[in-house]
Amino acid sequence: MFELFLYHIHFYLLNSILHSSTTEAEEINRLHFYFLWAASFVLLVVTVATIYVIYKYRHHENGQEYQPKTLSGKWEIAMIGVPLAMVVVFFFLMLKTMHHILPSADGKKPDVVITGHQYWWEAQYPGTRVTAANEIHLPVGRTILLKLLSADVIHDWWVPQFGNKMDLISGRQNYLWLNIKEPGIYTGACSEFCGAQHAGMRIRVVAQQESEYIKWLQEHQQVATISDTLAQSGAQIFQSETCGNCHNINGTASNGKAGPDLSHIASRQTLLTGILENNKENLTRWIQDPQKIKPGAHMPKFFLDKHSIDALVAYLSSLK
Amino acid sequence: MEIRLSDIEKNKATYKDYRILRWLTSVDHKEIGIMYLWVALLFFVVGGIEALLMRTQLVMANNHFLSPDVYNQIFTMHGTTMIFFVMMPALFGFQVYMMPLMIGANDMAFPRMNAFSFWITLFGGLLLYFSFFAGGAPNAGWFNYAPLNESAYSSTSGIDYYCIGLLLAGIGSVSTGVNIIVTVLKYRAPGMSLKMLPLFVWMSFVNAFLIIGALPSLNAALSMLLLDRQLHAHFFNVASGGSALLWQHMFWLFGHPEVYIIILPAFGIYSEVFQVFSRKRIYGYSFVAGSTVAIALLSFGVWVHHMFATGLGNTVNAFFGASSMLIGVPTGIKIFNWLGTMYGGSIRFTVSMLFAIAFLIEFTIGGLTGIAFSIIPIDWQVTDTYYVVAHMHYVMVGGSLFGVLSGLFYWFQKLSGKQLDEKLGKIFFWLFVIGFNMTFFVQHILGIMGMPRRVYTYPDLPYFTLLNLCSTAGAFLMGGSLLLLFYNIYKTARKKELDRSDPWDGFTLEWLSTALPGQKNFEALPEIKSRRPYWDLKYPDKADWKNDDKERK
Numbered sequence: 001m002f003e004l005f006l007y008h009i010h011f012y013l014l015n016s017i018l019h020s021s022t023t024e025a026e027e028i029n030r031l032h033f034y035f036l037w038a039a040s041f042v043l044l045v046v047t048v049a050t051i052y053v054i055y056k057y058r059h060h061e062n063g064q065e066y067q068p069k070t071l072s073g074k075w076e077i078a079m080i081g082v083p084l085a086m087v088v089v090f091f092f093l094m095l096k097t098m099h100h101i102l103p104s105a106d107g108k109k110p111d112v113v114i115t116g117h118q119y120w121w122e123a124q125y126p127g128t129r130v131t132a133a134n135e136i137h138l139p140v141g142r143t144i145l146l147k148l149l150s151a152d153v154i155h156d157w158w159v160p161q162f163g164n165k166m167d168l169i170s171g172r173q174n175y176l177w178l179n180i181k182e183p184g185i186y187t188g189a190c191s192e193f194c195g196a197q198h199a200g201m202r203i204r205v206v207a208q209q210e211s212e213y214i215k216w217l218q219e220h221q222q223v224a225t226i227s228d229t230l231a232q233s234g235a236q237i238f239q240s241e242t243c244g245n246c247h248n249i250n251g252t253a254s255n256g257k258a259g260p261d262l263s264h265i266a267s268r269q270t271l272l273t274g275i276l277e278n279n280k281e282n283l284t285r286w287i288q289d290p291q292k293i294k295p296g297a298h299m300p301k302f303f304l305d306k307h308s309i310d311a312l313v314a315y316l317s318s319l320k
Numbered sequence: 321m322e323i324r325l326s327d328i329e330k331n332k333a334t335y336k337d338y339r340i341l342r343w344l345t346s347v348d349h350k351e352i353g354i355m356y357l358w359v360a361l362l363f364f365v366v367g368g369i370e371a372l373l374m375r376t377q378l379v380m381a382n383n384h385f386l387s388p389d390v391y392n393q394i395f396t397m398h399g400t401t402m403i404f405f406v407m408m409p410a411l412f413g414f415q416v417y418m419m420p421l422m423i424g425a426n427d428m429a430f431p432r433m434n435a436f437s438f439w440i441t442l443f444g445g446l447l448l449y450f451s452f453f454a455g456g457a458p459n460a461g462w463f464n465y466a467p468l469n470e471s472a473y474s475s476t477s478g479i480d481y482y483c484i485g486l487l488l489a490g491i492g493s494v495s496t497g498v499n500i501i502v503t504v505l506k507y508r509a510p511g512m513s514l515k516m517l518p519l520f521v522w523m524s525f526v527n528a529f530l531i532i533g534a535l536p537s538l539n540a541a542l543s544m545l546l547l548d549r550q551l552h553a554h555f556f557n558v559a560s561g562g563s564a565l566l567w568q569h570m571f572w573l574f575g576h577p578e579v580y581i582i583i584l585p586a587f588g589i590y591s592e593v594f595q596v597f598s599r600k601r602i603y604g605y606s607f608v609a610g611s612t613v614a615i616a617l618l619s620f621g622v623w624v625h626h627m628f629a630t631g632l633g634n635t636v637n638a639f640f641g642a643s644s645m646l647i648g649v650p651t652g653i654k655i656f657n658w659l660g661t662m663y664g665g666s667i668r669f670t671v672s673m674l675f676a677i678a679f680l681i682e683f684t685i686g687g688l689t690g691i692a693f694s695i696i697p698i699d700w701q702v703t704d705t706y707y708v709v710a711h712m713h714y715v716m717v718g719g720s721l722f723g724v725l726s727g728l729f730y731w732f733q734k735l736s737g738k739q740l741d742e743k744l745g746k747i748f749f750w751l752f753v754i755g756f757n758m759t760f761f762v763q764h765i766l767g768i769m770g771m772p773r774r775v776y777t778y779p780d781l782p783y784f785t786l787l788n789l790c791s792t793a794g795a796f797l798m799g800g801s802l803l804l805l806f807y808n809i810y811k812t813a814r815k816k817e818l819d820r821s822d823p824w825d826g827f828t829l830e831w832l833s834t835a836l837p838g839q840k841n842f843e844a845l846p847e848i849k850s851r852r853p854y855w856d857l858k859y860p861d862k863a864d865w866k867n868d869d870k871e872r873k
């Protein structure tokens with residue numbers, strides 16, 4: 001029982017955003033804690049004062065002839081002074097923190113360029129030929145710079161444990177610094193309302209040690225090889241059914257940009273920004289009727305027979 | 321002061337003869353005020369049902385009660401309705417009804433313009449709702465960001481109706497603003513200087529300047545958007561050279577003052593209520609009045625705090641962070657002044673007063689979370705999450721709506737000649753306040769745990785369902801308690817007898833007048849020598865102007 005209680009407390013304090021997985025988040029959360037203390041103090045004072053006053057000065061039936069009392073005017077001056085002092089303190093704390101976590105990115109080369117699309121994410125790695133989608137790999141242990149763009153409407157990048165958000169705005173370039181402390185999987189969500197499937201635009205970051213990160217980058221520069229015949233016929237169907245007009249697959253004629261890059265889709269753990277596990281069954285369900293799984297997503301329903309779907313699924317799940 | 325029974329009898333007679341046509345053609349400020357309140361109530365019911373639909377959808381993870389398409393229309397309409405067609409008309413209703421009475425005038429300065437403002441606002445609201453029958457309601461949120469609001473991304477005509485509906489309501493608001501300013505400047509009772517205005521009137525007066533300053537920015541943005549959508553202009557369309565952020569600047573240049581437009585009249589109501597039910601004058605009139613002006617001025621310089629995550633750069637952000645923190649100071653002063661008003665008084669716990677007292681606490685919570693957003697790094701963390709939803713409702717419900725309810729219980733006798741049932745009212749108060757906190761307090765935690773706002777569904781993360789369930793239960797409790805309020809209004813309206821006028825032993829002139837809607841307010845006025853003319857008249861030996869203590873600065 002007690003353990004359960006501890007578990008809950010632990011959850012609230014640590015597993016929410018107040019758990020910092022980047023140095024940026026650490027600074028924000030420190031500031032946030034200062035603020036929470038100050039705010040709790042103010043709330044406590046106001047609440048206690050209110051309760052005291054309404055109890056002490058409640059109306060008494062058949063009380064004596066009533067003579068109102070007045071508070072001295074000096075209190076009022078104090079009441080301007082105290083909040084003003086708090087404002088000044090927090091203003092300087094704020095300046096310090098914000099310059100730390102978001103210094104100007106002038107002229108610096110980004111490590112990753114992330115583009116928001118209606119309901120999915122594209123990640124390009126400058127200096128390599130890698131373009132990935134939805135599962136975004138980032139290195140840990142050093143400060144990296146993300147460049148944020150949008151292909152359509154405004155989206156917003158937010159992984160709670162990483163700290164700050166940043167909008168991806170059409171026609172603008174935004175930047176975000178991150179220094180992730182531990183490898184692992186981090187989840188978040190698009191936080192600016194971006195249309196029908198805003199809720200289905202989640203974020204999944206795979207943070208890796210430098211060596212693994214480099215290995216991943218190298219693997220992704222290669223073209224996936226397919227051997228079995230079902231998968232090969234799937235590759236043809238992918239062409240003939242116009243899937244390639246929207247999706248890119250390296251080493252094939254498919255070079256569409258309107259949908260996520262599928263070159264290495266089989267190496268991913270999840271589909272569709274993390275709302276489904278990546279397995280054959282879910283791939284089948286998606287290709288059968290995308291609108292049933294993510295109504296409003298920009299992929300139409302293809303009326304394919306069972307064989308074609310099986311072939312497509314075999315093809316996609318061999319794209320390691 | 322004795323009650324003039326003959327007057328009440330006379331009022332009752334005319335009150336019965338009302339016909340529909342009479343309302344349609346009325347230019348009487350009291351009748352227009354009543355109609356504003358009815359319209360607010362009507363839209364409140366609609367907006368409330370929308371809220372309950374949303375909470376039903378969100379009751380558990382991965383729910384499929386509403387499709388994303390429908391959900392997005394509903395949350396957009398909920399916000400738009402509650403702000404433009406509930407809070408604005410409700411507060412206008414009290415302002416056009418009470419303000420002339422409180423300054424001893426017989427009507428607003430421009431009675432026909434007053435009627436025009438009301439009808440055009442109502443028409444705007446109806447047009448907005450007509451969109452449901454014209455292919456789909458607007459679906460890009462109440463602040464309707466570009467370029468999602470462009471026809472490329474929102475192809476139904478919903479957003480066109482949004483533009484036209486809000487433009488019409490906006491014209492109505494601006495003309496009411498002008499009307500209020502002229503009325504206060506030109507039609508005060510002889511002897512009532514600007515410094516003697518009741519605080520509700522003073523705040524409405526300051527507020528009117530905010531209205532005519534802020535609304536044009538919205539009206540311009542709406543017209544530009546309409547041009548974009550209908551005539552292929554390029555204001556906000558990035559693909560053809562427009563700017564997505566321009567919309568945000570124009571919207572929030574209106575939108576932040578709008579928040580104060582909705583809260584200042586409510587502050588005015590509280591200021592009256594605290595005085596009357598503490599049986600005391602306000603503590604620090606000049607501070608309350610002055611801080612209102614400070615809030616009004618500052619409110620035009622804080623809009624970028626809605627845009628801290630758009631990447632405008634640290635210098636710009638720091639400026640607006642500072643101005644936003646500063647606005648907390650005059651607001652804090654007000655809380656203190658209201659506490660000081662109760663201090664040393666003789667407090668009556670009427671329903672109206674209970675709402676005012678609850679407001680002190682709820683609004684402090686909402687104000688503090690508001691300060692969190694002005695501390696930019698914290699804003700980066702919690703903006704656009706359920707934390708914002710919680711904050712905003714603590715301010716808009718715990719601040720403005722509580723004010724409207726407090727005003728309703730305070731002034732109902734003036735509106736109808738009859739008094740709401742206090743016992744039922746107290747049950748309603750407790751249920752409503754408990755439901756409100758259940759609904760919105762947990763949303764702070766949801767936001768901090770990572771739930772973005774405006775999602776039609778959410779994954780089954782630990783605690784998400786539990787907290788959302790609590791929120792939904794609270795929403796239904798609020799909904800249920802409102803039925804009690806409606807019943808209270810219905811029961812009171814059907815009462816045969818009029819209640820005695822001046823039930824609270826009021827201080828200001830509206831309680832001197834026994835006029836009901838459709839009648840002339842004042843035949844004669846007492847000499848105005850202080851801020852509480854009716855008190856002076858009733859208790860000549862205790863009159864304020866005789867024993868003027870330090871309180872009156």
Ligand SMILES: [Cu+2]
Binds near residue numbers: 116117193
């Ligand atoms: Cu998005």
